[in-house]
Amino acid sequence: MSLLFINASQVVTCAGPPRGRRGAEMNDAQIMKNAAVAVEGERIAAVGPVNELEAMVPGATRIDCRGCVILPGLVDSHTHAVFGRPRYEEQEMRAAGDGYMDIAARGGGIHASVRDVRARDEEDLFLLARARLLNIASHGTTTVEVKSGYGLTTEDELKLLRVVARLSNALPLRLIPTWLGAHEIPFEYRSSDTGHAGYMELLLREMLPAVAKAGLARFADVFCEPGVFTVAETRLILDMAREAGLALKLHADELEPSGGAELAAEIGATSADHLAAISSGGISALVASGTVATLLPGTLLFLGRARQAPARALIDSGVAVALATDFNPGTSPTMNFPLILTLGVSQLGMSVAEVLIASTVNGAAALDLAGDIGQLSPGFSADLALFEADDARELPYWYGDRRCRGSWVRGKPCHPCELRVS
């Protein structure tokens, strides 16, 4: 089946090298006017003048994109999208002065979601996550990384990862599963002196081997933060995860500068995420590495924190920066990725071209997928999204709005198309 997208106001191709873009490269999203996009089967065939493309895909279904901008489908490389109940009560607690870690110390925060997830069956979690992922797709996201991390027993972590696998078969979205068994020290292990070591033992001897054997995760991730997992523990877990065949991610330097970014660079992690408290040494380490810095401005906004990650310093020193939602019930309950692009411009000081690259090509690089998705170039997967706009700069401008009018993954409909098709 072939498709021909015609009459778009602009086509944002993000065309260029199939890897994370750094420094000035991030400021060039390769925006074309008077261009059409031809799709043959699962792949982009060509981008260019409509009369040239018509001959390449005779008989193609034509999609009239008048009043819309075409983009590579957005790549959300950091979410915790499978969970049970929302945690709205914590928002008021924080407003009244409680800290994120204080709430966790009392058994709330991640612990509350863990208790809730353990009590639910797979079907229940599947139905809740399916509705949330369809909402995510309605905003133009076509790839979603989904972490476990609310089970924290071998069986409950496997349950979450099985849910992601089922969702991946049931939905048109492209889902990338990540094992985050090291999301928190479970409450039952926190009460004793040896609890911490006991949970490390469980992670390394039982849970990781079981996850690797089940083949249910592509990445391993660790919440590397003082009071949760130390840099030394994170190194141990991720070294073993790599041996087990998983690629690596870290929640690093979110609340305090603890050396997480330096570790990510040293062990060749695909991405280091959060980084609001990254040190200058951490920035230098990332510059010298191939690790993508994934920034999550929605999280800090929702937590009411004044300090955002130093996006400008990261980009200007030459780090490849990605943006993502961090969608989760505690710190970032948004399914709206374009809103994160708004925050990229308004809170992080990024240009529109930079936020477009950060949410497409560099999101793909944060998932080791930059050779297949994230740009509209011949041979790349036909993952694309249409947004109602005359100019790409409108995407971060109409903040909080839903402008997506249709999306495709591997050339197949993802979010239903609202435009004229003939």
Ligand code: NIG
């Ligand atoms: O990325 N920081 C750790 N993990 C999540 C929050 C998870 C939660 O609060 O449920 C994050 O912000």
Ligand code: FE
């Ligand atoms: Fe997270």
